[in-house]
Amino acid sequence: MKIYSSLWNADDWATRGGLEKTDWSKAPFVASYRSFHVDGCEASVNARFCATQGKRWWDQREFQDLDGLQYRRMSWVRQKYTIYNYCTDRSRYPTMPSECKMDRDV
Template sequence: MYLLSSIWNADDWATRGGLEKTDWKNAPFVSSYTDFNVDACQWKDPYPDCVSTTTDNWWDQYAAWHLNDDQKLDYAWVQRNLVIYDYCKDTKRFPTLPEECWLNPYA
């Protein structure tokens, strides 16, 4: 297993249609990962296999798969006030939306 990250210029579409440009004077952009630990289980569609077989791990607990009422309100606030691009709403670029856009894990 490995971790891969990248940065790319999406000024023309991911920033409210180009209204907010990347300030390239801040380059080079650096990201780092400290104490990165992964504890996982095998994925079996539609959920990880361990969800149905154990409750020993944090990801098997109800709270890891659901938001409480306060978290749902916080999530809605972030979507209204901070999200500047949502590819699930970009029907111009994606006439057929990706499958994950039809799932609503926060409902």
């Protein structure tokens, strides 16, 4: 399972050449998680170790990746809505960040 979430002011570098602007009149911006607990391994941990730790149904092998339809849907959402992906920004990060290497579909 993967969770996608980010919130930062990137007006000075992640704006597609100034095409995407933050509408500061909509501030304040609030993002939060309530009663959220993560049962998982961080990207830097050996994946084989992580695979042996799951005790719940969502930790089982059949839920570790998307099926074909789910993958196509995720790709569609990424293609349509992703404005900036630091994992693919070779000018800013010539060497891919380690957490991005774990994501085969970047």
